[in-house]
Amino acid sequence: MIHSKKTTKRDWVGSAGSHDHRVCIVDALDKAAALCSQRGARLTQIRRRVLELIWSNHRPIGAYSILEVLKKERTNAAPPTVYRALDFLLKQGLVHRIQSQNAFIGCPNPDPNLQHTGTFLICTDCGNAVELEETKIDRLLEISASNQGFVIESRTIEAAGLCTDCQVN
Amino acid sequence: MIHSKKTTKRDWVGSAGSHDHRVCIVDALDKAAALCSQRGARLTQIRRRVLELIWSNHRPIGAYSILEVLKKERTNAAPPTVYRALDFLLKQGLVHRIQSQNAFIGCPNPDPNLQHTGTFLICTDCGNAVELEETKIDRLLEISASNQGFVIESRTIEAAGLCTDCQVN
DNA sequence: TTATTAATTGTTATAGTATAACATTTATGA
DNA sequence: TCATAAATGTTATACTATAACAATTAATAA
Ligand SMILES: [Zn+2]
Ligand SMILES: [Zn+2]
Ligand SMILES: [Zn+2]
Ligand SMILES: [Zn+2]
Secondary structure: OOOOOOOOOOOOEEOOEEOOHHHHHHHHHHHHHHHHHHHOOOOOHHHHHHHHHHOOOOOOEOHHHHHHHHHHHOOOOOHHHHHHHHHHHHHOOOEEEEHHHOEEEEOOOOOOOOOOOOEEEEEOOOOOEEEEOOHHHHHHHHHHHHHOOOEEEEEEEEEEEEOHHHHOO | OOOOOOOOOOOOEEOOEEOOHHHHHHHHHHHHHHHHHHHOOOOOHHHHHHHHHHOOOOOOEOHHHHHHHHHHHOOOOOHHHHHHHHHHHHHOOOEEEEHHHOEEEEOOOOOOOOOOOOEEEEEOOOOOEEEEOOHHHHHHHHHHHHHOOOEEEEEEEEEEEEOHHHHOO
16 A cells, blocks of 8 residues: 555645545656656666665655565665665755755656756654755855855755644644 | 965966965964864864865865875874764864765864854865855745645755866867 | 762674676667 | 677675673762
8 A cells, every 4th residue: 555544643744634645746746757758868667666665754754764675576686776765866856965964855846947956844753854946045045155155065954843733742 | 285376277266256265274274273162172283183174175175085195294193083074064063074075174164052054055076065155945945844744954065166266169 | 088970981783875896688779 | 600798796894873781980979
């Protein structure tokens, strides 16, 4: 089963309330296939499967957690198997790296052209991470940087705290 | 010798031009001593030395690089020696962790009361990292978060790119 | 001072994250 | 089909971080 119907505290509930996560997964895989095809990049079986595993839920997942599952399906799976797939997915902008956790999360809105860097709200209780569209913060950071003569190439913005659901208790 | 006089490309040059880094070190150690004393926290020899090593320059330094030096001075030095010192220094807000590098850097302006989280510009060429005072970005991030009902407890903001000096070439 | 307790450091082992290097297989296009 | 490039297999190892328990040192009370 892809998704349990029973909603526990550790399941993800978006700002618009509970959701059918199967849609998230299908959506992400469809977008990935389209983007890769358009770019002439090969979304191989391994890469696709790794992306799917990353999209198991909305919590960042570590490389070795992915490997654990992958091993059950491919006797050959080893660390490089996963890290190579991750490198590909990162380069294609299909997943983001969560630096504060050495973990990876799917990008819900991969850029057709560039690979953007995301801004994340990460709940310390349920573990879910939400990616924000934060052009304002990006621009402000860019300005602060240019005041120092610094030219930004990529950024990591990760906020840890409590999501709506987890504040209740 | 603490600091070479010859300024190479890999030396740090602040926005106000080249500087005497010995002042940075003395300053940092003095502030640390004052803060710890004020808090009743013990800045032991090891902790002080680790802080000093972190302040060797303005580049984030890894725990095992610190260990390498420390070992020459204390036969006993082992990973926990360094990580415990780092834990202390982090808790006292005297150093920051650079998540994107699994490395540590001294805080030039430790908060007397709280331990703040820094905003960093990190040069991909020379490796130097500058900490910004970015209340505006923090506030903007806070607003974006609260729009989602999210309450931030800590943040990681790290921008990678080229500093003024390193753009020239 | 001395005994008691708490904090720090020593020591060994191991967990967790990531990449190097080279061999083999699979896909692609001439 | 053959040559080439891309992807995957395979083994080993480097790098980062913590667990667990012992020994030592510092702080505090008796
Ligand atoms: Zn979902
Ligand atoms: Zn939560
Ligand atoms: Zn300096
Ligand atoms: Zn630079």
